[in-house]
Amino acid sequence: EAGVAQSPRYKIIEKRQSVAFWCNPISGHATLYWYQQILGQGPKLLIQFQNNGVVDDSQLPKDRFSAERLKGVDSTLKIQPAKLEDSAVYLCASSSVPDTQYFGPGTRLTVL
Amino acid sequence: DQQVKQNSPSLSVQEGRISILNCDYTNSMFDYFLWYKKYPAEGPTFLISISSIKDKNEDGRFTVFLNKSAKHLSLHIVPSQPGDSAVYFCAAHTQGGSEKLVFGKGMKLTVNP
Numbered sequence: 001e002a003g004v005a006q007s008p009r010y011k012i013i014e015k016r017q018s019v020a021f022w023c024n025p026i027s028g029h030a031t032l033y034w035y036q037q038i039l040g041q042g043p044k045l046l047i048q049f050q051n052n053g054v055v056d057d058s059q060l061p062k063d064r065f066s067a068e069r070l071k072g073v074d075s076t077l078k079i080q081p082a083k084l085e086d087s088a089v090y091l092c093a094s095s096s097v098p099d100t101q102y103f104g105p106g107t108r109l110t111v112l
Numbered sequence: 113d114q115q116v117k118q119n120s121p122s123l124s125v126q127e128g129r130i131s132i133l134n135c136d137y138t139n140s141m142f143d144y145f146l147w148y149k150k151y152p153a154e155g156p157t158f159l160i161s162i163s164s165i166k167d168k169n170e171d172g173r174f175t176v177f178l179n180k181s182a183k184h185l186s187l188h189i190v191p192s193q194p195g196d197s198a199v200y201f202c203a204a205h206t207q208g209g210s211e212k213l214v215f216g217k218g219m220k221l222t223v224n225p
Contacts (some may be wrong), residue, residue, distance in 0.1 A: 004155070033212075042116070042201050042215030043156070056212060091155055099144060099205060101213065103155030 025094030
């Protein structure tokens with residue numbers, strides 16, 4: 001069974017630029033999550049999708065972050081414009097049952 | 113407001129000995145708890161979980177203990193192996209309308225040969 005795929009693996013941008021991350025969840029997993037992991041911290045949930053509907057986006061900075069999950073499969077997370085404090089690893093996870101989430105390798109974003 | 117706390121940032125043990133990783137939480141409404149393991153440049157991988165109605169769950173070398181009255185859980189690894197060297201995250205699941213995981217900051221375990 002293929003795992004959660006994410007791209008790119010690394011991205012370096014300057015502040016005020018835009019960036020987008022892509023996630024392909026495990027086939028058949030209805031729930032998809034985007035997390036932000038700042039160095040030295042645990043993952044923090046940004047947004048949770050159930051199929052292509054948003055379940056929880058309470059911690060998503062909506063003035064600059066957006067996410068979509070078209071057709072209930074792939075998802076993209078966008079930051080526009082980026083700030084220095086957005087430097088982090090962005091993790092995508094998916095699950096078929098609530099108690100076990102499978103994570104992708106993450107995208108390490110550096111904002112200069 | 114940190115609901116899940118891993119107060120020790122690192123732990124170093126000798127191969128073959130026991131590793132004990134601790135986690136404290138503040139929210140009594142968490143319904144189960146999980147441990148994730150993370151190697152560098154990889155995403156976290158699920159290790160073991162425990163329901164809030166149990167006090168122990170064992171899977172091979174890994175055992176998780178839950179003390180609800182103290183709002184404390186611990187992960188025991190016996191015997192520890194060099195391949196166990198990784199960052200371990202404690203996570204708690206919230207029940208209700210928005211089911212999500214709340215993670216601690218993680219603890220780096222180093223098992224020395």
